[in-house]
Amino acid sequence: MPNSYSFSSLIKACTLLMDSVFGKAVHGHIWKHGFDSHMFVQTTLVEFYSTLGDVSGSRRVFDDMSERDVFAWTTMISALVRDGDMASAGNLFDEMPEKNIATWNVMIDGHAKLGNTESAEFLFNQMLARDIISWTTMMNCYSRNKRYTDVIRFFHDMVDKGMMPDEVTMSTVISACAHLGALDIGKEVHLYLMLHEFDLDVYIGSSLIDMYAKCGSIDRSLLVFYKLQNKNLFCWNSIIDGLATHGYAKEALRMFDGMQRERIRPNAVTFISILSACTHAGFVEEGRCRFLSMIKDYSITPQVEHYGCMVDLLSKAGLLKDALEMVRNMRVEPNAFIWGALLNGCKLHKDLEIADIAVQNLMLLEPGNSGLYSLLVSMYAEVNRWSEVAKIRTAMKDLGVEKRSPGASWVEINKRVHVFAASDTYHASYSQVHLLLLQLDDQLRLAGYVPELESIL
Numbered sequence: 001m002p003n004s005y006s007f008s009s010l011i012k013a014c015t016l017l018m019d020s021v022f023g024k025a026v027h028g029h030i031w032k033h034g035f036d037s038h039m040f041v042q043t044t045l046v047e048f049y050s051t052l053g054d055v056s057g058s059r060r061v062f063d064d065m066s067e068r069d070v071f072a073w074t075t076m077i078s079a080l081v082r083d084g085d086m087a088s089a090g091n092l093f094d095e096m097p098e099k100n101i102a103t104w105n106v107m108i109d110g111h112a113k114l115g116n117t118e119s120a121e122f123l124f125n126q127m128l129a130r131d132i133i134s135w136t137t138m139m140n141c142y143s144r145n146k147r148y149t150d151v152i153r154f155f156h157d158m159v160d161k162g163m164m165p166d167e168v169t170m171s172t173v174i175s176a177c178a179h180l181g182a183l184d185i186g187k188e189v190h191l192y193l194m195l196h197e198f199d200l201d202v203y204i205g206s207s208l209i210d211m212y213a214k215c216g217s218i219d220r221s222l223l224v225f226y227k228l229q230n231k232n233l234f235c236w237n238s239i240i241d242g243l244a245t246h247g248y249a250k251e252a253l254r255m256f257d258g259m260q261r262e263r264i265r266p267n268a269v270t271f272i273s274i275l276s277a278c279t280h281a282g283f284v285e286e287g288r289c290r291f292l293s294m295i296k297d298y299s300i301t302p303q304v305e306h307y308g309c310m311v312d313l314l315s316k317a318g319l320l321k322d323a324l325e326m327v328r329n330m331r332v333e334p335n336a337f338i339w340g341a342l343l344n345g346c347k348l349h350k351d352l353e354i355a356d357i358a359v360q361n362l363m364l365l366e367p368g369n370s371g372l373y374s375l376l377v378s379m380y381a382e383v384n385r386w387s388e389v390a391k392i393r394t395a396m397k398d399l400g401v402e403k404r405s406p407g408a409s410w411v412e413i414n415k416r417v418h419v420f421a422a423s424d425t426y427h428a429s430y431s432q433v434h435l436l437l438l439q440l441d442d443q444l445r446l447a448g449y450v451p452e453l454e455s456i457l
Contacts, residue, residue: 105133311345323342
């Protein structure tokens with residue numbers, strides 16, 4: 001006769017296979033053989049129905065349980081969290097007689113995935129004990145919400161408290177350094193990896209390659225790449241993208257050829273980097289060939305990012321009619337980036353006819369974007385069509401269009417990233433920076449620098 005271990009193993013198998021029909025049949029046998037009150041068997045059923053997306057089924061099983069341990073409570077809360085029902089998960093969490101670290105982690109992760117950073121922080125601060133998953137989950141929460149300085153702060157706090165990070169934690173921290181452009185902190189994290197003898201696998205390796213490239217140190221990026229014993233697609237994509245971003249188009253193309261020799265099949269992301277490299281270098285024919293090769297040789301359907309690169313490439317080369325034709329023949333709906341690339345090409349080559357078409361489409365997609373109005377104003381000003389400039393200025397005022405996000409600069413000093421927004425006088429070092437900029441301005445003029453004023457007409 002089957003026992004509790006037989007039934008729990010069967011339900012786990014059904015869960016892994018996503019076999020609802022057989023799983024429900026096994027549930028019937030569980031009831032028939034009197035195991036419907038067995039805690040371990042019932043907990044596997046809660047997980048089974050949850051995995052199938054039947055949270056109400058999970059809840060029925062859970063509510064019928066005469067006895068529940070901490071694992072049963074955590075499994076049910078996990079089911080509600082996966083379903084996005086944080087209110088019910090929170091109520092069950094509050095009812096729970098005894099909580100373990102795993103339960104707290106589940107709740108924190110649920111709030112993090114919904115972007116509710118404050119609730120995640122509140123729960124994290126209430127925890128009496130934390131494990132590496134607790135810290136990493138919170139750091140991922142900050143990363144998802146683009147609070148990269150908090151990711152680095154948490155990493156330092158974790159290390160100071162004697163917690164040993166794992167590979168997932170390190171990848172999250174390295175990614176935060178990449179987004180901030182914090183090269184010194186990135187070097188410090190890399191040193192920590194080496195001192196604590198972390199295995200330089202493809203995940204940490206690709207993160208380091210990407211971080212050094214985005215922080216402006218392509219030499220270090222290449223050094224990490226060549227030191228990697230095993231390289232997967234992510235590693236190759238990271239180095240190709242780094243070379244392309246730094247303007248090393250020929251080297252990026254050579255790296256792509258090397259990747260093919262290693263029999264690593266490129267994906268859609270690889271070709272975005274390749275087409276971007278061609279755009280930076282103005283390799284029009286090379287870009288066209290690679291675009292066609294992507295479709296014919298690799299059966300990759302072009303996405304809006306690939307079309308964006310091609311439109312940008314053709315527009316910068318002055319092939320505006322070809323670019324417009326490509327936009328009109330796209331298999332996907334052109335977005336603001338596509339029309340923006342075309343408009344920038346029109347600005348560069350002073351083509352007001354195609355610029356009008358681009359602007360009309362952009363106004364439909366982004367009616368509140370001040371940038372496209374400013375660009376059109378600049379283009380009309382360059383050809384002395386001041387009446388058109390006045391009309392656009394009036395239209396901007398009537399529509400309430402204004403620049404929402406001021407330009408900003410940031411600098412890393414003593415492992416801390418400082419941000420200076422345009423017209424921002426609140427930073428503690430504002431007066432020093434302002435004085436320094438005035439001195440630099442004087443030195444530039446003495447050196448014979450003449451600013452290009454065409455774009456601010």
